[in-house]
Amino acid sequence: MSLFVAQDLVKRFGGLVATDRVSLSVEPGEVHALIGPNGAGKSTLVNLISGLLPADGGSIVLDGVELTAMSAHDRVRHGLSRCFQITSVFRGDSVRDNLLLAVQAHSGSSFRCFRRRSTEAGLRERALELAHKVGLEDMLDRVAGTLPHGVQRKLDVALALAARPKLLLLDEPMAGMGPEDSQQMVELIARLRAEAAILLIEHDMDAVFQLADRISVLDYGKVLASGDTAYIREHPEVQAVYLGT
Ligand code: ADP
Ligand code: MG
Numbered sequence: 001m002s003l004f005v006a007q008d009l010v011k012r013f014g015g016l017v018a019t020d021r022v023s024l025s026v027e028p029g030e031v032h033a034l035i036g037p038n039g040a041g042k043s044t045l046v047n048l049i050s051g052l053l054p055a056d057g058g059s060i061v062l063d064g065v066e067l068t069a070m071s072a073h074d075r076v077r078h079g080l081s082r083c084f085q086i087t088s089v090f091r092g093d094s095v096r097d098n099l100l101l102a103v104q105a106h107s108g109s110s111f112r113c114f115r116r117r118s119t120e121a122g123l124r125e126r127a128l129e130l131a132h133k134v135g136l137e138d139m140l141d142r143v144a145g146t147l148p149h150g151v152q153r154k155l156d157v158a159l160a161l162a163a164r165p166k167l168l169l170l171d172e173p174m175a176g177m178g179p180e181d182s183q184q185m186v187e188l189i190a191r192l193r194a195e196a197a198i199l200l201i202e203h204d205m206d207a208v209f210q211l212a213d214r215i216s217v218l219d220y221g222k223v224l225a226s227g228d229t230a231y232i233r234e235h236p237e238v239q240a241v242y243l244g245t
Contacts, residue, residue, distance in 0.1 A: 001101045003028045003197050010057035012143050018044040018158035019220035033208045036218035037223050042201045046171050050082045051075045079166030083156045091145025098144050102162035134158040150181030168196040175202045
């Protein structure tokens with residue numbers, strides 16, 4: 001059974017059908033990339049999935065639980081986390097405090113049985129663990145807003161991981177990055193697949209072809225093609241509308 005299934009999602013903005021009966025699934029451990037020209041409806045689709053926008057039709061199921069009518073916040077609690085194209089980092093706080101806040105926000109019932117001191121110790125340990133996962137263990141005391149863009153994006157990923165997502169939505173994680181930061185982000189995402197399935201929106205086709213198990217191509221709000229990387233590379237319509245060959 002697929003981990004995640006979106007079925008016939010529809011979103012209209014006035015007369016514009018930005019999402020036109022889109023269906024999409026993600027398997028456990030899979031990186032599923034979503035590509036398509038500007039205005040194709042990629043961000044709208046991610047907003048529908050994360051619950052930032054209400055859908056006009058269709059359904060969303062994660063790990064057997066129907067999320068369609070849930071708030072964005074409840075979807076996170078059920079295992080659906082996202083990183084934002086614009087980073088959600090608290091710029092005036094240290095990396096450590098950003099991580100602690102995120103960990104605390106998601107600690108919920110798992111710490112209820114501890115006394116306060118050990119709860120704090122547990123939170124700190126978890127924050128450190130997240131810093132290690134994204135390679136920020138040497139930057140814990142730095143003020144987040146003063147860090148280079150590429151490092152802030154890593155922190156953004158760590159904040160999304162604090163919720164222990166089953167599915168992680170990444171909307172253009174390499175946007176605005178140079179080649180070196182992009183390559184580091186590719187390596188980070190490759191490591192993340194051990195923890196969560198990933199729905200990746202990305203323009204950098206080198207990154208997409210390195211990371212994706214499957215690629216879906218959106219065009220005018222519809223899925224134009226969906227398949228493995230070899231299939232998408234050779235797909236004539238995809239080449240015409242997107243790969244530009
Ligand atoms: P992409 O992320 O693939 O570039 P978007 O999902 O941002 O595409 O946009 C898809 C289409 O929906 C575009 O034509 C865009 O202008 C339109 N659109 C997106 N958000 C809104 C909105 N809030 N109100 C009206 N139109 C929107
Ligand atoms: Mg977009």
